[in-house]
Amino acid sequence: MHPTTPLERVAIDLGDRSYDVVIGTNLLDHRATFDGLPKARDAVIVTNEVVGPILSQRLSVTLQSVYPRVSTITLPDGESHKDLTTLNAIFDSLLERGADRQTTLFALGGGVVGDITGFAAACYMRGVPYIQVPTTLLSQVDSSVGGKTAVNHARGKNMIGVFNQPLRVVADLSTLETLPQRELIAGLAEVIKYGPIADEAFFNWIETNLDDLLRRDASALAHAVKRSCEIKARVVGQDERESGVRAILNFGHTFGHAIETGLGYGEWLHGEAVGCGMVMAADLSVRLGLVDAAFARRLTQLIDRAGLPVVGPRLGVERYLDLMRIDKKAEAGQTRFVVLSAPGRAVLRAAADELVAEAIEKHTR
């Protein structure tokens, strides 16, 4: 049993679907982390072949003091397995072990595990409870909060899914210890994002504490995760089903998705593409006359200092524009960009192709 750091707790206020994000160290090892969840005969940990061998035993031992039966489903690792086939394999496993409508699922892993487990929990016997136990910085600050679940379809990422809020999110910072540095940095891209779109003071804080974050100082990480979740919670609380303001969370993502798709998924990490996408989106904001060039420069410097790419791949401007048109059409039938209207404030705006092209041109090489 490892000592825990004092808990941080962020309340996600969504009416009767409200829940807490608990943040701390070695939470996995303490029964108290799982107090107050609904009674069930079965707890089922859903994890993948990379995270499972490192962490599932720790979680399993703890859950055995809460649930009569604890078992583990191990998925293949990677975005390429986030599909209906893997989803059905989860259903097969659950039915095979006689899981009933009270069975509680624990998503132990990064965004892929969280997205597919949340979706499986929504659909198994028309809904069983689930808990997110995100083990990457990216999933702790992003995908585990907000209730978006999905699998990919051959024709597009995250095309098939539902909104399904977890009962709790357990962000255990000790699970980040084995995370490769490249993935930690990719997660920082989403942390950085919350500053320019919603909180200038947090942006200043990240500038000051970036080195501590990069060397995984627990109290710096705890604050970064907490503040990120708070901001995301506030935005999601205003717009649970993404009909409006929630779109600002996609700052940098339209450009980023174009990079990911243009290069082929997996070439750059999602956070890397978002990092570079934020540079382009900030530049576009300047070109639209919405924010000072000085702030765009500060943001670019921070992204660069974090070790994220600030220059995009030379796909050709037309290719970028095409990829973004497809992305935007698929997402909402709209042609607007998330841009900065001030340090700490984002809005949705249409932008002429020429301006977008200039922003891309300037930041590719």
Next chain:
Amino acid sequence: MHPTTPLERVAIDLGDRSYDVVIGTNLLDHRATFDGLPKARDAVIVTNEVVGPILSQRLSVTLQSVYPRVSTITLPDGESHKDLTTLNAIFDSLLERGADRQTTLFALGGGVVGDITGFAAACYMRGVPYIQVPTTLLSQVDSSVGGKTAVNHARGKNMIGVFNQPLRVVADLSTLETLPQRELIAGLAEVIKYGPIADEAFFNWIETNLDDLLRRDASALAHAVKRSCEIKARVVGQDERESGVRAILNFGHTFGHAIETGLGYGEWLHGEAVGCGMVMAADLSVRLGLVDAAFARRLTQLIDRAGLPVVGPRLGVERYLDLMRIDKKAEAGQTRFVVLSAPGRAVLRAAADELVAEAIEKHTR
């Protein structure tokens, strides 16, 4: 354009998921039936290869006066295709035609089409609107109200699905004109069900008007559909996600599922198995001392007069009990039966195997 009968309208009160069931004749042909739905570029009719050729053109013509683009997805017919493969075929078709997050689905068919279309609508891009246009009596009085959607899994019926309320249910009685008499009668089983569990006066009304229902008198059918939907709406409104009272809607279904599974699905129609299952469940209620034998007899006579089976197949009592244990475990981890506590009132009760065995024994041959 055909004349419509005056509309009946049943309000399903589920907070921000409330909707109306509109009931009448030739509703499909009138634009007013679809007034007030959210704007969208695409309307997509999901139907099957039996219903589609008869009805989809009528609906399509009407929808063309409301939506810029109307198209049709035709599924293979039958319960055996209610699976993830067919669900994915719907996603393929939607993505192929560039359907966006406003795209509105119209489920034109019986319970299978309604269940799978409602599920597809819940998951496509995390949720698009859908309208139920049930074309069988069974789906008009049962599956189209309540928001249960699902597909089957090799290990069990309706194991994978979500609760997803439609925006509207359009019960057009003219679509029943081509329904085979055997299916009309199977649908009557669910109509009859609402009397004993919830409304003695409706039970009396069915006794009096059964012949009119059997010869498809429009005003008798309109009343039967309306009253059935009202009762179901009241029960569902108290328990949208089936944690308690909603279970009474399964009166006759535990015995019925045993018959369906024991014979192999498709041998008896669902309504036929429910009809016979109600006979057994009423008998069990008498054995539990909850209701008069005279009422159980009246119910049995009504089911018989409707042309439904009142004697179950000789599967062997042990086989019945086994099948019911699996069914109940899968459904709720409970071992209780829906029984009658009075004419027009149902409750959940545990029952000793011996009593259940006697009820089965008496009504099989």
